[in-house]
Amino acid sequence: QQQVKQSPQSLIVQKGGxxxxxxxxxxxxxxxxxxxxQFPGKGPALLIAIRPDVSEKKEGRFTxxxxxxxxxxxxxxxxxxxxxxATYFCAARNNAGNMLTFGGGTRLMVKP
Amino acid sequence: DAMVIQNPRYQVTQFGKPVTLSCSQTLNHNVMYWYxxxxxxAPKLLFHYYDKDFNNEADTPDNFQSRRPNTSFCFLDIRSPxxxxxxxYLCATSVGFTDTQYFGPGTRLTVL
Numbered sequence: 636q637q638q639v640k641q642s643p644q645s646l647i648v649q650k651g652g653x654x655x656x657x658x659x660x661x662x663x664x665x666x667x668x669x670x671x672x673q674f675p676g677k678g679p680a681l682l683i684a685i686r687p688d689v690s691e692k693k694e695g696r697f698t699x700x701x702x703x704x705x706x707x708x709x710x711x712x713x714x715x716x717x718x719x720x721a722t723y724f725c726a727a728r729n730n731a732g733n734m735l736t737f738g739g740g741t742r743l744m745v746k747p
Numbered sequence: 748d749a750m751v752i753q754n755p756r757y758q759v760t761q762f763g764k765p766v767t768l769s770c771s772q773t774l775n776h777n778v779m780y781w782y783x784x785x786x787x788x789a790p791k792l793l794f795h796y797y798d799k800d801f802n803n804e805a806d807t808p809d810n811f812q813s814r815r816p817n818t819s820f821c822f823l824d825i826r827s828p829x830x831x832x833x834x835x836y837l838c839a840t841s842v843g844f845t846d847t848q849y850f851g852p853g854t855r856l857t858v859l
Contacts, residue, residue, distance in 0.1 A: 669847065671850075676852075676853075676855070677852055677853070678751075678753075678837050678839075678850035678851050678852045678853045679790065679837070679850045680850065681847050681848075681849070684847065724789055724790075734792060734795075735792070735848060737789035737790055738789065739788070739789055740787070740788070740789050742787075
């Protein structure tokens, strides 16, 4: 019930393309869905987050799409840049606390 | 800038030799977390402090202990490191259980 499944494990995108990473969850008690970006040798940094009362949130080139009925959410990176190359983790937090359940991560490489 | 600081950034220890990792924060957050992250995996929560209250995850080995002498500092003690304990150790903080978790840069532990 606490699992968050993330796909793909790795992704290669050309510069200027759209990167799409998907996550699915089972626990309907999850009420907060952040995405973290992690560069090699660094800690994860919050990129963007969404709550289930909205279906989409956009911040610059980054957009989260949320489908509550399907229990799925995705990260879209528009106009992907080589500097976006990093590992991306989706996560979910239930309404009983602040323990994050992480997805398995997606290693994104944006080719120049 | 307010931040989460981890020292050292790289730590090498010998099999079975106790090691202590430290985390400090200038954010004045009341919750502090320790995660273990192995290569190409998601961070795994070891334990957290809510103020002075310590909460251990059920599957955290007894080999791992923690201390929080004050709001700003938190330590991770590994009593007898094994080869399987080689990993990145991440400290994170939050304001209660309703806010985003902010991660430090991590300490890379090598066990020889």
